[in-house]
Amino acid sequence: MSQNIIVETRKKLDELEQRIHAARNSIGASGNFSAEAQKDWDDMVAKHSDIRRKLDAQPDHPVGVAEGLRYDVDTLSGAYEKWVAKIEGKFNA
Numbered sequence: 001m002s003q004n005i006i007v008e009t010r011k012k013l014d015e016l017e018q019r020i021h022a023a024r025n026s027i028g029a030s031g032n033f034s035a036e037a038q039k040d041w042d043d044m045v046a047k048h049s050d051i052r053r054k055l056d057a058q059p060d061h062p063v064g065v066a067e068g069l070r071y072d073v074d075t076l077s078g079a080y081e082k083w084v085a086k087i088e089g090k091f092n093a
Helices: 004-024 037-055 062-085
Strands: none
Touching: 004 037, 004 062, 037 062
16 A cells, blocks of 8 residues: 555656746746745755655655655645745735
8 A cells, every 4th residue: 555655656746846847947937036935945856855765765665654755745745836826926925
């Protein structure tokens, strides 16, 4: 069962990676960022790398670890959505 969670989590992480890079290269995000936005960007990229490293650390994870990694991807996805909203000016903290 944990293998299915890992496969799904890898797929979600790959899709999120594509979305993150597309957002960074989009017209709305092509300008210079504020220091806060750049820090948030750097944090997202670092978190993505950390999750990827953990997923690739071993071929199978215990169910609890696999579910935790899936939660981490969901959390990163939320951070990404918030970042895009801030960059596009559609989010007020």
